[in-house]
Amino acid sequence: MDVVRICSELIKIRSENPPGDTREAAEYIALILDSMGIRSDITEGTPGHCNVISRDQSSALMLSGHIDVVPAMEEGWDIPPYAGVIDDTYVHGRGSTDMKGGCAAVLTAVERAVNEYGGVPVSLAFVCDEEGGGRSGTRYLIEKQLIHPCDVLIAEPTPAFAPSVGQKGICRFEVEFTGTPGHSSLFPLVGDSAIMQAFSFMEWMAELHTRVYPQSDELERLINHSICISDVAEVQDLSPIFRQIMYNPGLISGGERVNIVAQKCLLTMDMRLPWGCDCDAVLGEICSHVPESAKVTPLTRANASLTDPESFLVQSTCDAVSSVYNVPSHPMVQWAASDARALRKAGFRAIEYGPGELSLLHGLNERVRIDQLRSAEEIYFRLIDTYRKRYG
Structure with missing residues (x-):
């Protein structure tokens, strides 16, 4: 053959x-x-x-x-x-x-x-x-x-x-945000937008991304070698890819009508976790950074x-x-x-x-x-x- x-x-x-x-x-x-x-x-x-x-x-x-x-x-x-x-x-x-x-x-x-x-x-x-x-x-x-x-x-x-x-590990989850509807002409003074809740959460995710996870000497050698031989278009510094949480809000849908303050918004997130980052611990942090009315549903979890x-x-x-x-x-x-x-x-x-x-x-x-x-x-x-x- x-x-x-x-x-x-x-x-x-x-x-x-x-x-x-x-x-x-x-x-x-x-x-x-x-x-x-x-x-x-x-x-x-x-x-x-x-x-x-x-x-x-x-x-x-x-x-x-x-x-x-x-x-x-x-x-x-x-x-x-x-x-x-x-x-x-x-x-x-x-x-x-x-x-x-x-x-x-x-x-x-x-x-x-x-x-x-x-x-x-x-x-x-x-x-x-x-x-x-x-x-x-x-x-x-x-x-x-x-x-x-x-x-x-x-x-x-x-x-x-x-x-x-x-x-790297992987953590995929959904967050269903629930707001308080109202007339669009009165927002943001009246109503609590589920869409804006999702935006605030994504701002916190951007902060989470900046956290650098320290690695063992063995993993540092592997990571440094991986950086040297990897080629990712338009990425000058590959270090964050290996040492930090990467995240992508891949799917988002929300709102009922353009003139209603959004009551519901569903966000699906994909995170890639470095060595030393525990998936369950991160999910715990996530639950503490969404409103009490929000529901977090894990989809895929692996360190x-x-x-x-x-x-x-x-x-x-x-x-x-x-x-x-x-x-x-x-x-x-x-x-x-x-x-x-x-x-x-x-x-x-x-x-x-x-x-x-x-x-x-x-x-x-x-x-x-x-x-x-x-x-x-x-x-x-x-x-x-x-x-x-x-x-x-």
Whole structure:
């Protein structure tokens, strides 16, 4: 099999989330595994939300990737997003970077291992619903005990020389503000606007953002390295991203009519929490900074997580990266979330490493470099070989 062709074929199989139907992509992968002699099962967290897992889940190492992608409109793309076009340098299309390219590299690395060893000393999990929080994907597999704690590499896109060993925490919540309605011609002397309550709360969130959380010496080294190798457009100083609470009032709706002082306003907030920041403690602060009439409803809660940078998994992955690229490889941490947090919470040692153009993640003209696909395949193959030698 060729990693470039597999990546292109996966892109052509539409698996946008929402709606999250990954059956066709799961069946395609199951057929590939069957051609290698690897028995697998397709499981549904909810109808159409399909995962593919190898039947043998007893290995010390698991390779994993998600097969759902964020939606793409045709408008604005130089090449249609689901055409899977291959040129001399790239494979183009939605999911090429996030993360069907990584899934393709896993499949071809596993095939090489099967051909060389006659068996594969790794477990496999290709999951749905990562883009939707993993309820029907990784979290479902954990809850049903279909996968078991081990070392796991997720083929998420990362910088070429740095596996990711940690992610910031995440806290999503809704606040329903309740005001006192009145005639608009008398406000602000008469009435209490729920919309203005929401604005006042967001001003306090801006103050909360300025709080800097001190880190351990180990995390300081990881953060400093992550800052050096990360590239975020239009951001000159990345330090706040790693050391402070980032927040986004992503959804807000309120008011009944333009001439009524708003009685209701609903705000949905997304926060990303640095290491050392406890989600429940922050939610307690939030509850103390909204009016008594407001109702706070947590939606997603998870503290920042980290896999030991000195662990066999991390060191073996860094060694594989170094040997392929002939440069030193050191781990990093990320500001975004992934399935890794659910896996770590369940007792897995999880890291991320995979091919991709990070600047185009979830954006227009998503693509992945062909040389990165081939390098990722080689790195995964070497990692498989390392675990085979250690664990048999």
